[in-house]
Amino acid sequence: xxxxxxxxxxxxxxxxxxxxxxxxxxxxxxxxCAECQAFLEAAEPRLARTESLARQIEPAPDLWPGIRSRxxxxxxxxxxxxxxxxxxxxxxxxxxxxxxxxxTFFLSRGPASGPAAxxxxxxxxxxxQYASAAADLALALEAARTRLAPATVATIERNLAVIDxxxxxxxxxxxxxxxxxxxxxxxVAAWRQKVEFLRRATALTTEL
Amino acid sequence: MRRLAxxxxxxxxxxxxxxxxxxxxxxxxxxxxxASIRIQNLPGTTRVIGWDLDTIAVTGSAPAxxxxxxxxxxxxxxxxxxxDEKTGFVPGTGLLExxxxxxxxxxxxxxxxxxxxxxxSGEVDVASASGSIRITGSLRLVTxxxxxxxxxxxxxxxxxxxxxGNGKIVLFRPTGDLxxxxxxxxxxxxxxxxxxxxxxxVSGAVTYDGTLDRRASLEIQTHSGEVDLxxxxxxxxxxxxxxxxxxxxxxxSPKGPAPKAAKGKPQFFTAGGGGANVVVRSFKxxxxxxxxx
Numbered sequence: 169x170x171x172x173x174x175x176x177x178x179x180x181x182x183x184x185x186x187x188x189x190x191x192x193x194x195x196x197x198x199x200x201c202a203e204c205q206a207f208l209e210a211a212e213p214r215l216a217r218t219e220s221l222a223r224q225i226e227p228a229p230d231l232w233p234g235i236r237s238r239x240x241x242x243x244x245x246x247x248x249x250x251x252x253x254x255x256x257x258x259x260x261x262x263x264x265x266x267x268x269x270x271x272t273f274f275l276s277r278g279p280a281s282g283p284a285a286x287x288x289x290x291x292x293x294x295x296x297q298y299a300s301a302a303a304d305l306a307l308a309l310e311a312a313r314t315r316l317a318p319a320t321v322a323t324i325e326r327n328l329a330v331i332d333x334x335x336x337x338x339x340x341x342x343x344x345x346x347x348x349x350x351x352x353x354x355x356v357a358a359w360r361q362k363v364e365f366l367r368r369a370t371a372l373t374t375e376l
Numbered sequence: 377m378r379r380l381a382x383x384x385x386x387x388x389x390x391x392x393x394x395x396x397x398x399x400x401x402x403x404x405x406x407x408x409x410x411a412s413i414r415i416q417n418l419p420g421t422t423r424v425i426g427w428d429l430d431t432i433a434v435t436g437s438a439p440a441x442x443x444x445x446x447x448x449x450x451x452x453x454x455x456x457x458x459x460d461e462k463t464g465f466v467p468g469t470g471l472l473e474x475x476x477x478x479x480x481x482x483x484x485x486x487x488x489x490x491x492x493x494x495x496x497s498g499e500v501d502v503a504s505a506s507g508s509i510r511i512t513g514s515l516r517l518v519t520x521x522x523x524x525x526x527x528x529x530x531x532x533x534x535x536x537x538x539x540x541g542n543g544k545i546v547l548f549r550p551t552g553d554l555x556x557x558x559x560x561x562x563x564x565x566x567x568x569x570x571x572x573x574x575x576x577x578v579s580g581a582v583t584y585d586g587t588l589d590r591r592a593s594l595e596i597q598t599h600s601g602e603v604d605l606x607x608x609x610x611x612x613x614x615x616x617x618x619x620x621x622x623x624x625x626x627x628x629s630p631k632g633p634a635p636k637a638a639k640g641k642p643q644f645f646t647a648g649g650g651g652a653n654v655v656v657r658s659f660k661x662x663x664x665x666x667x668x669x
Contacts, residue, residue, distance in 0.1 A: 317487070320505050323524045327541040327559040334578045334599035338659050341620065350618060350642075354659050357597050361578055365541065365559060368521055372505055 169197040171332065172325045174204050175310060203336065207303055291352035298359030305366035312373035324369045331362045401444050401472070404433040408451040409477040410498065416456035418487040420470025426478035426495030426513070439469035490525070508543070526561075542580075562601075570594070577601045581661075585668060588613055590651030598658045605654070609667040612648035621660035628667050 169177075174197050177186060181194050198204050313321055335358040342351040407413070409430050415422060419442065438444045438457055446455035457470050470489070476482060479498045484491050486504040493500050493510070499517040502509050508525040511518055515533040526544045529536055532551035542560040550570045556563050558580040565573065568586030572593045575582050582596050585606040592613075596603055602622075607613070609629040617624045618641075625637045628647060656663050 317505075320523060323506070323541060327523075330542075330560050330578050334659070338599065341659070350620060350657060351659075353657060354597070354599065354620070357576065357657075358578065358599060361557070361559065361576065364539070364557065368523070368539065372523070 169193045171197075171201060171204055172329065174198065174201075175207065175306060176313075178208070178307075178310060203332070206299070207306070291349075291356055294356050295359055298356065298363050301363045302359065302366055305363065305370055309366060309370045309373065312370065315373045320372065324365075327365055328362070331358060331365060334358050335362065398440065399438050399444075401434055401436045401438055403444075403446050403455075404431050405446065405448060405453065406430060407432050407448060407453050407477065407480075410479045410481070411448070411451045411453060411477065412481045413448070413452075413474075413476055413483070414454040414456075415472065415474060415482065415484045416454075416458070416486075417470065417472050417489055418457065418459065418485070420457065420472065420486075420489040421507075422484055422486060422489060422491045423471075423473045424482055424484060424491075424493045424496070424500070425473065425475050426480070426497065427475045428478065429475075430477055431475070432477075433475040435473045436471040442470060587611060588652035588654070592652040594652070594654045596656045598661045600659060601661045603656050603658060603661055603663045605656070605663075605665045606668040607665070608669075610648055611652070612650060613652035613654050614644075614646050614650045615665065616642065616644050616653075616655045617663050617665065618642040618656070619658040619661055619663050622658055622662040624663045624665075626665045628665055 174194060177190065177194055181191065186194060198208065309324075316324070335355070338351060338354045338358055342348060342355050345351060407430060411432075413432065415424065419439065420436075432446075432448070432453055432455070434446060434455060441460050442457040443460055444455075444457055446453075448454060455472075455474070457472065476496070478496055480496065481499040481501075482493070482496065483501045484493070484503070486507045488506050489504065490507040491502050491504055491509045492512075493502065494512040496513055496515055498515060499519075500511060500515060501517075501519040502511065503521045504525050505523045506525050507522065508527070509520050509522055510528045510530075511520060511533075512530045513533070514531045516535065518529055518533045518536045518538070520527055520529065520537070521539045522543050523541045524543050525540070526546070527538055527540050528546045528548070529538060529550070530548040532549060534552040536547065536550060536552060536554035536556075538545055538547070538555070539557045540561045541558065543558070544561050545556050545558055545563045547554065547556065547563075547565045547568065549567045550565060550573070552570060553572045554570050555574045555576075556565075557576045559577070560579045561577070562581045562583070563575050563577060564583045564585075565575075566583075566585050568584060569589065570586075570592060571589070573584075574595045575584075576597045578599045579601050580598070581602045581604070582598060583604045583606075584594065584596070587608050588594060588611055590612050603619075607628065611628075615626075617626070620640060623637050623639045624641070624643045626643060626645070
């Protein structure tokens with residue numbers, strides 16, 4: 169199981185909806201992958217909050233036609249199957265709006281200037297913030313991914329794999345040379361790329 | 377309150393026109409010269425053309441499975457092709473050619489279709505999931521995003537913000553402030569003379585071919601993408617070039633010292649007395665600085 173496959177099955181795993189063999193492969197990958205463990209840890213509070221949401225949300229009658237038209241199938245006349253419950257889509261939509269605003273604010277602040285001695289601490293703080301934002305956005309994207317065409321999902325996964333690979337490589341280098349300002353800058357840049365890409369991908373789920 | 381009124385105006389003015397298979401579209405409405413216009417054409421090609429009339433004119437064709445809609449009044453309007461509930465649409469079909477006042481602010485969204493914009497002087501915000509985007513002209517603001525389509529911007533717009541996943545970005549003759557970002561797609565700035573440029577890729581290669589004014593700033597950052605700078609040998613700039621695991625090759629002047637390549641070492645130097653600021657950072661991409669005629 170790859171990292172992307174694990175993340176795609178996160179919700180099913182949390183709901184205990186995976187088959188025994190799939191759950192076993194999920195756990196096997198998780199045990200050997202520090203990045204997925206971090207992803208899961210970051211996602212847990214959000215999963216708990218999502219679980220606590222109401223199981224049914226009745227939209228106001230005048231809003232329903234617009235929402236319904238957005239949920240309708242796209243592409244060559246085939247009707248899409250929705251495997252994600254409506255309450256989760258609604259929760260995801262709320263999350264996406266909130267996250268997009270929060271992430272936009274966060275990104276627009278940019279790195280703060282300060283004494284060189286505090287640069288490493290600032291880089292670590294930035295990395296933690298980006299990691300948290302990325303985990304939130306990845307979760308929101310996961311919940312709404314059935315609204316995207318399979319080809320778009322494949323493109324998103326391909327790009328995320330490139331970013332994740334670069335991130336892992338630069339983090340490994342930084343672990344071997346802690347305090348290297350250039351490596352810190354490159355790690356933060358990779359996180360920024362990831363958050364920006366996830367923001368764009370989640371926006372697609374509501375725009376298209 | 378004004379926005380609410382404008383929104384209500386749209387809702388009341390909106391006229392939805394159902395069309396059968398591949399029907400021709402020919403509609404027009406009066407609009408303010410600086411209007412905000414939203415266009416959504418998920419399946420097909422969209423062409424936006426600026427003109428000198430205070431009118432939106434739409435021609436094109438609505439393919440089977442789509443409905444054309446258009447409405448607006450005063451300073452706001454919206455139009456597009458919407459997917460029918462039962463049949464859906466065939467991707468890649470349908471064409472909207474939309475003429476709008478030159479100074480309009482235009483927002484265009486597409487899923488698979490390409491988007492072309494020309495003749496505008498206002499603002500555009502363009503996004504497509506997999507279609508290509510081409511914008512020509514000198515605008516106040518250009519914002520364009522695609523997931524995997526190619527993106528081309530020509531002309532000296534004041535502010536340019538472009539982003540793709542694995543699509544290619546080409547910027548011809550940029551002169552203003554710009555930021556360009558890709559994951560795996562290459563970025564090319566050709567005949568460039570930007571006031572400031574910030575380019576960021578993960579694995580995409582970056583090519584900068586142009587010149588720099590004394591007050592310009594150029595920042596490039598990649599993870600593994602190669603960086604190729606082609607500048608006049610007479611350029612006045614301070615250079616700060618560093619690839620952690622790649623090679624930096626400096627061969628700016630054919631008459632100067634022999635090209636020197638350095639691996640894993642930052643290269644700081646001043647050319648032509650300094651002025652512009654050039655910073656390139658890469659994790660393992662090679663960096664080349666070469667002279668151009």
